[in-house]
Amino acid sequence: xxxxxxxxxxxxxxxxxxxxxxxxxxxxxxxxxxxxxxxxxxxxxxxxxxxxxxxxxxxxxxxxxxxxxxxxxxxxxxxxxxxxxxxxxxxxxxxxxxxxxxxxxxxxxxxxxxxxxxxxxxxxxxxxxxxxxxxxxxxxxxxxxxxxxxxxxxxxxxxxxxxxxxxxxxxxxxxxxxxxxxxxxxxxxxxxxxxxxxxxxxxxxxxxxxxxxxxxxxxxxxxxxxxxxxxxxxxxxxxxxxxxxxxxxxxxxxxxxxxxxxxxxxxxxxxxxxxxxxxxxxxxxxx
Amino acid sequence: xxxxxxxxxxxxxxxxxxxxxxxxxxxxxxxxxxxxxxxxxxxxxxxxxxxxxxxxxxxxxxxxxxxxxxxxxxxxxxxxxxxxxxxxxxxxxxxxxxxxxxxxxxxxxxxxxxxxxxxxxxxxxxxxxxxxxxxxxxxxxxxxxxxxxxxxxxxxxxxxxxxxxxxxxxxxxxxxxxxxxxxxxxxxxxxxxxxxxxxxxxxxxxxxxxxxxxxxxxxxxxxxxxxxxxxxxxxxxxxxxxxxxxxxxxxxxxxxxxxxxxx
Numbered sequence: 001x002x003x004x005x006x007x008x009x010x011x012x013x014x015x016x017x018x019x020x021x022x023x024x025x026x027x028x029x030x031x032x033x034x035x036x037x038x039x040x041x042x043x044x045x046x047x048x049x050x051x052x053x054x055x056x057x058x059x060x061x062x063x064x065x066x067x068x069x070x071x072x073x074x075x076x077x078x079x080x081x082x083x084x085x086x087x088x089x090x091x092x093x094x095x096x097x098x099x100x101x102x103x104x105x106x107x108x109x110x111x112x113x114x115x116x117x118x119x120x121x122x123x124x125x126x127x128x129x130x131x132x133x134x135x136x137x138x139x140x141x142x143x144x145x146x147x148x149x150x151x152x153x154x155x156x157x158x159x160x161x162x163x164x165x166x167x168x169x170x171x172x173x174x175x176x177x178x179x180x181x182x183x184x185x186x187x188x189x190x191x192x193x194x195x196x197x198x199x200x201x202x203x204x205x206x207x208x209x210x211x212x213x214x215x216x217x218x219x220x221x222x223x224x225x226x227x228x229x230x231x232x233x234x235x236x237x238x239x240x241x242x243x244x245x246x247x248x249x250x251x252x253x254x255x256x257x258x259x260x261x262x263x264x265x266x267x268x269x270x271x272x273x274x275x276x277x278x279x280x281x282x283x284x285x286x287x
Numbered sequence: 288x289x290x291x292x293x294x295x296x297x298x299x300x301x302x303x304x305x306x307x308x309x310x311x312x313x314x315x316x317x318x319x320x321x322x323x324x325x326x327x328x329x330x331x332x333x334x335x336x337x338x339x340x341x342x343x344x345x346x347x348x349x350x351x352x353x354x355x356x357x358x359x360x361x362x363x364x365x366x367x368x369x370x371x372x373x374x375x376x377x378x379x380x381x382x383x384x385x386x387x388x389x390x391x392x393x394x395x396x397x398x399x400x401x402x403x404x405x406x407x408x409x410x411x412x413x414x415x416x417x418x419x420x421x422x423x424x425x426x427x428x429x430x431x432x433x434x435x436x437x438x439x440x441x442x443x444x445x446x447x448x449x450x451x452x453x454x455x456x457x458x459x460x461x462x463x464x465x466x467x468x469x470x471x472x473x474x475x476x477x478x479x480x481x482x483x484x485x486x487x488x489x490x491x492x493x494x495x496x497x498x499x500x501x502x503x504x505x506x507x508x509x510x511x512x513x514x515x516x517x518x519x520x521x522x523x524x525x526x527x528x529x530x531x532x533x534x535x536x537x538x539x540x541x542x543x544x545x546x547x548x549x550x
Contacts, residue, residue: 186352187382189370191396191447201399205386282386282427 062252070252071259084241084253092260094236098154098229099222099268102161106218109162110169111211117170118177119203128174135167139225143232152233160232164225165218172214176207209283212276219272223265238264297364299451299483300326300349305358307344307509317508318344321358324502324511328450331477331484333498335491337541341509342487343455349485350376350453362451372396375444377454381436383428389439390415390424396447414442417476434465441473445480454486458493470496474521491537495530496523503540513540 046064054063062070073079077086116123117131139160150156180203188194188202204211230239238257245253280286307319319341326332334342347353348360351370360367362374375396376382383392393414397407415424418438428436437457444452458466474497477484488494494501495517503513515537519529 181382183378183380183382184384186350186370186376187378187384188395188399190350190352190372190374190376191399191443192372193395193399194370197399201395202384205384208386282388282429284429 060251062255067252067255067259070250071256074253074256084245084250087236087241088256088260091236091238091241091257092264094234094240095226095230095238095261096264098157098161098237099219099226099264102158102163102229103165103219103222105158105162106165106169106222107215110166110214110218111173114170114173114211114214115177115199115203115207118174118207119199131167131170135171139164140228143228147232154232154234156232157229157234157237160229161222161225164221164229168217168221169211169214172210172217173207176210176214177203179210180206209280209286212272212280212286216269216272216276219268220265223261223268226261298325299328299363300324300485301361301364302326302345302349303359303361305345305348305355305360307341307348307353308356319348320508320510322511324514326451326483326485328483329481331474331497331499332486332502333494333500334485334487334502334504335489335494335537335541336504336509337489337506339506339509340504341506342504344509345504346376346453346455346485346487349451350374352376372400372447373449374451374453375447375449377437377440377444377452377457379456379459381428381433381440383436383439383443385428388425388427389420389431392428392439393442393446396443400447410446414446417445418442418472432465433461434469437461437469438472441476445476445482449482451483451485454484456487456489459488459490466493471522473497478521491534491541492525495519495533495537496525501537503537505541 049061050064053059053061054065069079070084071088073085075086075088079085113127117127118124142160142163143156146156146159150159184202184206185198188198193201226237227239227242230237231243234240238261242254242257245251245257277286302322302324305319305322306317308315308317310316322341322345324332324345334345336342344353348355349362349367351367351374367374370376384395387395390411394407394411397410402410412424415421418441420435420438420442423431423435428439431439440457441452458469461469470493473484476482484497486494486497488497498517501515501517502511503515504510505512515533517533519527519533523530
């Protein structure tokens, strides 16, 4: 504030400024700065990548320009005209449906189980030890069992993605439920809200900030495990083309898959975050 | 406020020989021993004492949050077995639901008891007016000052038709000016509504200013020592000689316990 120009802090300017004025002003002036900072290091890395790979005949890693060409071909075709051309939307769509399908399955199971473990001692004694032991088992380790249980194909893929998203949501829901202030239960019960009706009216809303942290982590993990999830013999999906391109030594397609997963994961996290901000407008640390 | 229950021959609250002890690391601590207190409908009672005298324990037993080890707390002659909307609690730390607006905090109780929506709307707007929070009806608790939060907490139990309002050092966390204003507002509400108030405090002046009767309590074991009727006319002048006499008398009584406890 002390560095602001004099005109901005003068009473006349302050009087005409709407309440949201300073914030909007900062957004407008500051807007190029933040993306520029965020891009600085990736651009630097791309430059290093370029000089280390471009023009080298025996480089195992393709230069950025080649990856870009492959990405354009993957998206719209017309360059290489091979099995990968113009298939990006199909693969992206397949992966999106597995990520969000597995994630949705994880939400509708982990949320109620988490509420019960957090709030009902018997449930905690019954379930908590089992999940504690299952939780460290990597999703990759589940791959063979998943294929025996659910067969080759998308059902195994859904299961593995579900598994990746399940534990972060479960753990954060339990944590959220257990850290609800006891005072709020007293307040609810003296106002006439007792027993199981406290789940919907006290436990769930009070644990919501922590649940949302779990949802963001869970969706992130769903993307992280998508490649393993699509090692189950499915033909489409970003994970599936990465594995296929790897076998064909098409490293530029592998990198394209990585880039698209990164961007899709980032965008879906943004969406969850925006929903969270709306629902958590009451919370001083979110809103 | 349900007048069917108001049988003048039965006290609204009858605390009969209530004791509470609990075990801490193998040692039994008597938080409250043999407390006897009868409260009539419409009375303003202050429980006054130093920390550890069992005043909050007694209040929590009356609220139904804790059960007595022995003895019996009765409301309208019936044993208190758990929390109930007829006994509303106002906590020192407010206990508001942070995810609900002022309006929704106040409607929480009526909604829980399944009142019709139109009635809830009327009740809530009436109590928002009474506590003077019209401009903040749609604000969240974290946007309010301490005094405003406590007004919401009071409105919340009144809107829920509480007959007895239990207040656990409700103004203890507020600054002096806000505290005095809320004391006045509380007395005003009380005199207009015929509420029964059980008010815990460790501030002598607050007790003398508010109460019909002051229950003096002392620690180890927590117990009721004396019950004083305050005969001063309302609104009480805290700087008057009569007010000071009462304050000095209560102060002497409280300090004699400390001296005895120390000896």
